[in-house]
Amino acid sequence: NAGVTQTPKFRILKIGQSMTLQCAQDMNHNYMYWYRQDPGMGLKLIYYSVGAGITDKGEVPNGYNVSRSTTEDFPLRLELAAPSQTSVYFCASSYSTAGYQETQYFGPGTRLLVL
Amino acid sequence: QKEVEQNSGPLSVPEGAIASLNCTYSDRGSQSFFWYRQYSGKSPELIMFIYSNGDKEDGRFTAQLNKASQYVSLLIRDSQPSDSATYLCASWVTGTASKLTFGTGTRLQVTL
Numbered sequence: 001n002a003g004v005t006q007t008p009k010f011r012i013l014k015i016g017q018s019m020t021l022q023c024a025q026d027m028n029h030n031y032m033y034w035y036r037q038d039p040g041m042g043l044k045l046i047y048y049s050v051g052a053g054i055t056d057k058g059e060v061p062n063g064y065n066v067s068r069s070t071t072e073d074f075p076l077r078l079e080l081a082a083p084s085q086t087s088v089y090f091c092a093s094s095y096s097t098a099g100y101q102e103t104q105y106f107g108p109g110t111r112l113l114v115l
Numbered sequence: 116q117k118e119v120e121q122n123s124g125p126l127s128v129p130e131g132a133i134a135s136l137n138c139t140y141s142d143r144g145s146q147s148f149f150w151y152r153q154y155s156g157k158s159p160e161l162i163m164f165i166y167s168n169g170d171k172e173d174g175r176f177t178a179q180l181n182k183a184s185q186y187v188s189l190l191i192r193d194s195q196p197s198d199s200a201t202y203l204c205a206s207w208v209t210g211t212a213s214k215l216t217f218g219t220g221t222r223l224q225v226t227l
Contacts, residue, residue, distance in 0.1 A: 040123070042203060042219040043159070058214070090158055103149070104215060106158040 001026050004107035006091050012113045013081040021076040021110050023091030031096045032074040033104065034058075034066065036087040043090065049074055050096075081114045088112070118142050119206050121218035129226050134191040136221050138204030141185070145206040148187045149215065150178060153201045162189070162202075194225045 007022045025032065030051050035043040045058030049068040063085060065077040074093075078085060091107040120139050128134045138148070147166040151159035165171045165178040165187065177190040187206075191198055201220040208216070 040219070042119075042217040044217075045214060048214065103161045103164065106160070109158050 004093055004105050006107035006110050010111045017081050018079050021089055023074045024072050025093040029093035029095050031094045033092040034076045035090045038087050083114050086114045118216045119204055119218040121204055121221045124222040125224045127224045128194050132194050134194045134223055136189040136202050138187045138218055140206045142208050144208045147207045149205040150189045151203040159203055196225050199225045
C-alpha cells in the first residue's frame with residue numbers, strides 16, 4: 001500500500017494564480033482531510049470529507065475548494081492564490097464513524113509558496 | 116480560545132532521561148486523545164492514542180489521561196537523540212464528525 005500520496009511536493013505560485021493539490025489514498029478510508037501548517041504552528045483543518053460526494057468546511061476554508069468524486073481522491077483547489085496561503089498542506093485519511101475516531105494517516109505534504 | 120494547548124518549548128532533556136510532554140484541553144466533551152510525532156520537514160505520524168483515564172504504555176512511551184483535570188501527557192523513557200522532534204497533541208470530541216483539534220506542538224531536543 002502506498003498509503004496517502006500527495007502531489008506536487010513543492011510549488012511556487014504567483015499572486016492570483018490557481019492550482020490544484022492532489023491527494024489520493026489506497027486504504028479504502030472513508031474520511032479524508034486537508035490541513036495547513038504554518039511555521040511553528042499546529043495543524044488547521046481546511047476541509048474534510050466523510051465519503052464520496054460529501055464535503056464540509058473546517059476551521060479555515062476561505063480561499064479553498066474541494067471535491068470528492070471517488071473514495072480514493074480528494075483534491076484541494078486554490079483559487080486566486082494569495083501570500084497568506086503560503087504554507088505546508090497535508091492531506092490525511094482515516095476510517096471513522098460518528099462515534100469512533102481511528103488514526104489519521106498523513107501524506108508527505110505539499111509546500112506552497114505564493115509570491 | 117484555543118481548545119488544545121501545549122508549551123511550544125523547546126524542551127531539552129539529556130539522552131537517557133525521561134521527557135515529559137504535557138497538553139491541556141478545554142472541551143469536556145473530548146473523548147480521545149492522540150499524540151503525533153513530527154520531524155522537521157516531515158508529516159505527522161501517530162505515536163499512540165488514549166481514551167480512558169489512567170496510563171497507557173507502549174514500549175518507551177506512556178500516555179497519561181486525567182479527564183477531571185483536563186490534561187494529557189506523554190512520557191518518553193530512555194530518551195534518544197532520534198526522539199528529537201515536535202510532538203503534537205490532538206483531541207477528538209464525540210459527535211464532531213471525526214474532526215481532530217491539534218495543539219501547536221512541543222519541540223523536544225534530546226542532547227548527547
